[in-house]
Amino acid sequence: MPIVTPLTKLLNIRVPVVQGGMQWVGVPKLVAAVSNAGGLGVITALTQPNPAALRNAIKETRSLTSKPFGVNITLLPSINPPDYAGYARAAVEEGVKIFETAGNSPGELIRYFKSNGCIVIHKCTTIRHAKSAVKLGVDVLSIDGFECAGHPGEEDIGGLVLLARAAQELKVPYLASGGIADARGFAASLALGAAGVNMGTRFMCTVESPIHENIKQTIVKSSEQDTVHIFRTLHNTARVFKNKVSLEVIKIERRPGGAKFEDIRDLVSGQRGKLVYENGDPDYGIWSAGIAVGLINDIPTCEELLRTLEKGVEDVIGNLNAVVVKSKL
Missing domain, CATH: 3.20.20.70 (Aldolase class I)
Incomplete structure (x- = not known):
């Protein structure tokens, strides 16, 4: 159905x-x-x-x-x-x-x-x-x-x-x-x-x-712990894949006195992120990923x-019938 x-x-x-x-x-x-x-x-x-x-x-x-x-x-x-x-x-x-x-x-x-x-x-x-x-x-x-x-x-x-x-x-x-x-x-x-x-x-x-096959394989191999938030101190929080670049951004943001966008501009360049998808190097730049990578x-x-989703939803909803408490009247 x-x-x-x-x-x-x-x-x-x-x-x-x-x-x-x-x-x-x-x-x-x-x-x-x-x-x-x-x-x-x-x-x-x-x-x-x-x-x-x-x-x-x-x-x-x-x-x-x-x-x-x-x-x-x-x-x-x-x-x-x-x-x-x-x-x-x-x-x-x-x-x-x-x-x-x-x-x-x-x-x-x-x-x-x-x-x-x-x-x-x-x-x-x-x-x-x-x-x-x-x-x-x-x-x-x-x-x-x-x-x-x-x-x-x-x-x-x-x-x-x-x-x-x-x-x-x-x-x-x-x-x-x-x-x-x-x-x-x-x-x-x-x-x-x-x-x-x-x-x-x-x-x-x-x-x-x-996106590059290597990035797809990286997602498959990842867990729900493989994303981080950047830009938190700039009040523009973004969840991205945990890699060398995103960890460096967080390190800069956490240093005494904080960071300005100019301090991380080159690291978070959109063009570097684009090249991740084109060249397949997951550590080359910032790229978005939700914790759904763990699924x-x-x-x-x-x-x-x-x-698969359609069939799976039908099965999940059908199985819920087993937990419904039915009146004995």
């Missing part, structure tokens, strides 16, 4: 699984594979060097799938901000109807998308930010727990509590995001009131993922992964 939720109905997808927007990873080949497998693939806009390149990525994705897919635009702290409006306009003009937004002050982007009849999924790490996004008119919230890769916010609230709070407070559908890589996490998310799940790290480790032990196709 298919898993039917408000998310599958809204997005017209078979499985309530969204591939998270990931820098250097959310490219047409992976996006199309996720959508063809029944989930929602998501192009990461800022992986593309400019809005024109995003147009080409959308066209390429459309040539690979007839299924729905989305575009992620993440608002990042930056001295020289990207052309967010240009990326948004390019995607809307190319006919994209589903967007994932994240980061601070998304109001202008959300209003633009909604004025063009688009569906907006907004990622939040706190309930108060989720409520603010609802006021802006978002259709779906992605509730990002402390377990996630990338930026978990500064309040360190794990998904178990955060999702239960979302069930108490929110009136729009929400996704569970962070720490989900198998059917148990998927089923638990549904039990906590989520309409689906957002997975990033799990999709990094698939056949269609564009990943294979490299399936996206089709195999989603079929």
